[in-house]
Amino acid sequence: MAIGDYPKxxxxxxxxxxxxxxxxxxxxxxxxxxxxxxxxxxFGRRNKTPQAIAGAFSRAWWxxxxxxxxxxxxxxxPFFQLLVGSMTFFYAINYGKMKHHRNYKYH
Amino acid sequence: MxxxxxxxxxxxxxxxxxxxxxxGSATDSGVRDExxxxxxxxxxxxxxxxxxxxxxxxxxxxxxxxxxxxxxxGVGLATYLFSKEIYVLExxxxxxxxxxxxxxxxxxxFGPNLAAWLDKEVESVEKDWNAGRQQTITDxxxxxxxxxxxxxxxxxxxQLIEAKKENVLLQLEAAYRERVMNAYSxxxxxxxxxxxxANVERRLSQKHMVEWIVANVTKAITPDQEKQTLDxxxxxxSALAAARK
Numbered sequence: 331m332a333i334g335d336y337p338k339x340x341x342x343x344x345x346x347x348x349x350x351x352x353x354x355x356x357x358x359x360x361x362x363x364x365x366x367x368x369x370x371x372x373f374g375r376r377n378k379t380p381q382a383i384a385g386a387f388s389r390a391w392w393x394x395x396x397x398x399x400x401x402x403x404x405x406x407x408p409f410f411q412l413l414v415g416s417m418t419f420f421y422a423i424n425y426g427k428m429k430h431h432r433n434y435k436y437h
Numbered sequence: 438m439x440x441x442x443x444x445x446x447x448x449x450x451x452x453x454x455x456x457x458x459x460x461g462s463a464t465d466s467g468v469r470d471e472x473x474x475x476x477x478x479x480x481x482x483x484x485x486x487x488x489x490x491x492x493x494x495x496x497x498x499x500x501x502x503x504x505x506x507x508x509x510x511g512v513g514l515a516t517y518l519f520s521k522e523i524y525v526l527e528x529x530x531x532x533x534x535x536x537x538x539x540x541x542x543x544x545x546x547f548g549p550n551l552a553a554w555l556d557k558e559v560e561s562v563e564k565d566w567n568a569g570r571q572q573t574i575t576d577x578x579x580x581x582x583x584x585x586x587x588x589x590x591x592x593x594x595x596q597l598i599e600a601k602k603e604n605v606l607l608q609l610e611a612a613y614r615e616r617v618m619n620a621y622s623x624x625x626x627x628x629x630x631x632x633x634x635a636n637v638e639r640r641l642s643q644k645h646m647v648e649w650i651v652a653n654v655t656k657a658i659t660p661d662q663e664k665q666t667l668d669x670x671x672x673x674x675s676a677l678a679a680a681r682k
Contacts, residue, residue, distance in 0.1 A: 343467050345474045352474075401482040402563075403556060406544060410489035417533075421524075431527035437520065 337385065351392035488544070 339354040364372045376382075398408035421428065484492035498507040518524040 341467070344470050346469060346471075346476055349477045396477075396480075397483040398485075401480055402559060404482045405485075405552070406548065407482070407485040407489050411485075414489055428525045428527060431525050432522045433526065434522060437522055 349392075351389050351396050353389060 336348060337354050339356075340348060341354075342348070345354060358375060359368075359372065361372075394408075394411075398404060398411065486492060486495055495507045498510065502509070515524075519526070524530075
């Protein structure tokens with residue numbers, strides 16, 4: 331599978347039009363339904379190659395796109411989400427500098 | 438030789454990859470699975486609270502903490518971050534606060550108008566994009582109607598040709614009858630002529646025969662015979678006169 335190709339499991343004859351937000355492989359237990367005791371084995375079963383991780387991020391991105399950005403009458407919410415997300419991100423990467431602006435010695 | 442070997446390896450790799458794809462979908466029969474993989478539809482946008490927090494995150498709290506739980510959690514988390522100075526209130530924080538107020542006011546003030554205008558634009562764009570499709574559908578339907586009408590007209594032409602053929606047959610029949618009538622009248626005329634000719638010949642020959650006989654008989658009467666006849670007639674007359682008296 332080269333860059334730009336469809337996932338190996340995707341078969342247009344069976345799955346119809348490609349949905350970039352969808353996982354076409356064999357589905358495992360959803361993360362929300364995994365019991366704490368099974369969490370280790372659940373993570374063990376995950377595919378942790380860089381391609382798979384990139385694919386997971388891509389699907390999450392498209393799921394967010396389909397839910398907030400792409401509907402016909404999308405509101406301002408996705409832009410606020412991007413704003414808050416980028417603020418959090420830049421705060422996190424600048425945290426080392428922000429630390430020096432602390433006002434109190436003891437917390 | 439080298440290039441041929443390279444080609445062969447490429448072909449082998451391709452067939453291997455296609456085999457992989459085939460094995461990936463081997464769980465399915467290769468038939469379109471509409472139930473598990475329906476065609477994606479464009480839905481309504483997801484609900485959010487406070488402008489950006491997904492509604493689902495609040496729903497996640499509801500069963501455990503009630504309706505105010507998520508807000509309590511949010512305020513508690515913020516208090517924790519502020520109090521431990523994980524979130525540092527440096528000068529940019531106040532800039533952000535004033536920006537937040539400005540964004541809030543702008544959203545409340547201009548948001549509805551902008552939303553209405555954008556919705557209108559979206560509708561008009563969608564209408565524009567659909568217009569060509571609708572136009573094509575209408576055109577094709579019109580073409581179908583025209584084609585049907587043309588076929589109906591062609592059927593009319595067939596009827597017309599049929600009627601014309603019938604007409605020609607009628608004309609042929611009329612011509613035939615006219616000729617038959619003509620032949621009949623011509624034959625009748627000739628027969629009439631023959632009849633008339635025969636009649637005239639017979640009359641003439643009869644006339645001549647009578648004239649000839651009369652002439653010959655008149656010629657055959659001698660004066661004696663005439664005299665005798667006259668006398669006889671006078672005697673008869675006188676006898677008749679005597680008998681009448």
